[in-house]
Amino acid sequence: MSTTSLVKGTAVPAALPWSGLLALSTAAFTAVVTELLPAGLLPRMAPALGVSEARVGFLVTGYAAASFVAAVPVTALLRGLPRRPVLVGALLGFALSNAVVALSSSYGLTFAARLLAGVMGGTLWAMLAGYAARMVPPERRGRAIAVVLAGITLALSLGVPAGTALAGPTGWRAAFALLAGVAVLLTAWVRWRVPGFPGEERATRVPLARVALLPGIPVILSVTLFLLLGHQVMYTYVAPFSAHAGYGRTDVVLLVFGASTVAGIWATGLLVDRRPRATLLGALVLCAAVMLALGGYARVTAVLLMSVALWGAAFGGAPTLIQTALVDASGPSAADVATSLQTTVYNAGIAGGSLTGGLVLERLGPAALPWTALPLLAAALTTVALGRRHAFPAGRGTGRRA
Template identity: 80%
Template sequence: MTTASPAMGTRLPWSGLLALSTAAFTAVLTELLPAGLLPRMAPALGVSEARVGFLVTGYAVASFLAAIPVTAALRGLPRRPVLVGTLLGFACANAVVALSSSYALTFGARLLAGVMGGTMWAMLAGYAARMVPVERRGRAIAVVLAGITLALSLGVPAGTALAGALGWRTAFGMLAGIAVLLVAWVRWRVPEFPGELPGARVPLRGVALLPGIPAVLSVTLFLLLGHQAMYTYVAPFAAHAGYGRTDVVLLVFGVATVVGIWVTGLLVDRWARPTLLGALALFVAVMCVLGLYGDSPAVLLGAVAVWGAAFGGAPTLIQTALVNASGPEHADVATSLQTTVYNAGIAGGSFTGGVALSGWGADALPWTALPLVAGALTVVVLGGRYAFPAAPADIGRRVNSPCAQGR
């Protein structure tokens, strides 16, 4: 297939975008599936459940460490072969996990999968942005990132149930098969785009300092710090509220995130800044409600639903802002920076919430998350036109400006 230019019609290239969304779904399911299979995998690998849990940790660390250097090393290569290579890497890694009885070999396969994940996350949003005209960019990114939400809310529970019925090795074998089928889908329906020409490459530091990029990365960090400080310890907080059904709480959150990303997809291309401000304001309000009235199960479930809807759309809005600030030509490198910041926010938020829980108890968790999420909201309010423009027309002017192109 020859190099494609962004579509100029009003319809989205659904088949190609859904292929990218399925790739996101597969990556998230690959990362998180062992967490639900600890009792089944531990005896087969001859280790404790805690060490099986390290299979998730190893993936995350490899993704964190690989995102920037691997993306920088591959930025000059054509994009579709790189994407196909990451999918084949996922297929190999999951096939090894499905067949291995050695913990060391399994752990090595998980590290490989983590490297593939860090590389893929740096590509997906930029790829989607290059497939559509600028005025459809947000919706295209929303379609791709919906794969993450569906994996979290439906894929992981379904994968865990499948592993219970057919065995955990079958579940990983099916993930390997899905990745192979995705290779064919990507080659058929996802257009080819060139890599960055050597003379046109902006140094990594230059991409990080493009107008708007620092603000978007700051919002990413503050949001994930606040979210993870609360979400990681939702079970003890629910118990503190007198509601022991953590599974129901997580189900409510998951369904609400699907609603949130659907609504965001309708709004992001025309009202990105107001939608992001509204989502973050809702998030701040939820933390206040949970802090003041979270000991009521009814209030807890209602607040969690609003929290899920607000958080479900936030990644699409922030990712769209990042691609708009960097321009599609620098989006892979910018997203690799965001991937690193995202993982740092997850780790830092979980640590911060754990300190608060140990020191002050579960009722301190919302008040710990509140100033962090409020920090994200403040950055958006003060972020300026480069990071969070008020209108789509501003995006076109900015992307075409010499400053935005790194000249």
């Protein structure tokens, strides 16, 4: 299919392949909801599985740990295979995992199913952006990737809160069963509207170690790790923290957070090309300030909800800013490999943050969660402040920075 048309003798890029891109966006949505849904269902899942809320939180830890361990080796193993069958296989893995969670009464079996979902998630995230880029001409790649990654925002703003709310009248198992059904239907959509592409030829593959040591990359990956550690300490256990603060509507708290991420991404889109460093520093300062407010005044409902709204706005924009810095530092030729490394670090942060938060919850109680998150977010802020030369300069470059 031609990617251009002629209008008065001028080549004009064809319209975006919306159906295929929206299928990939829905895959991103499904992955994020699958990963984070247990965070909104801790009080309901714990009695059914016969474990504490902290151990239900470890279902998020297990998912992220499996993604962390599997992302690079599984991606390397599958790089030579045609892309669409790999994508379909990952979606079927999500369907199987969520179906098992919906039916299981055993914590061990549920945890194993979450590990499977984590492997599928690591595989999926390593290929989504590159897949979108291959579906459009070069001048449309940024927009195509933005469409696909919008699934993350929709998952945070609508998917996780809706799944939490659905569990009220129908039970938490229905939420996971619905996710399994969505994944199965999505495989048909992908086969119908997403084009097939060949795998990578061995001669064209860029070694991972070489990309990891490019100037700026280690600093950017460190910021990713600190941010996700601090964020996930609180986000995974937002249900018990809200209950501790005297506000039991976890679905409302998650909805406020998710809706605010939309505002954060919108504001970031206006500033990322002009003032990326200042915008990221501002977002991290705001995240740290929110933890101070939650630590001291969360029992005031207005403070709780306003803090969560500011937290969502700040966090919603930060990953986009970090991803932009990563692509600028790696350059276009190594961007896919750099993204796979970030996927690994991202999930390490989710796993470590949810594990740390669970241990703090069991030993010190929910009041200690924001104080645990605060130094991790401060570490992310300090790393950005010090990484001015290669990782987070004041303005954006056009390729890899020397």
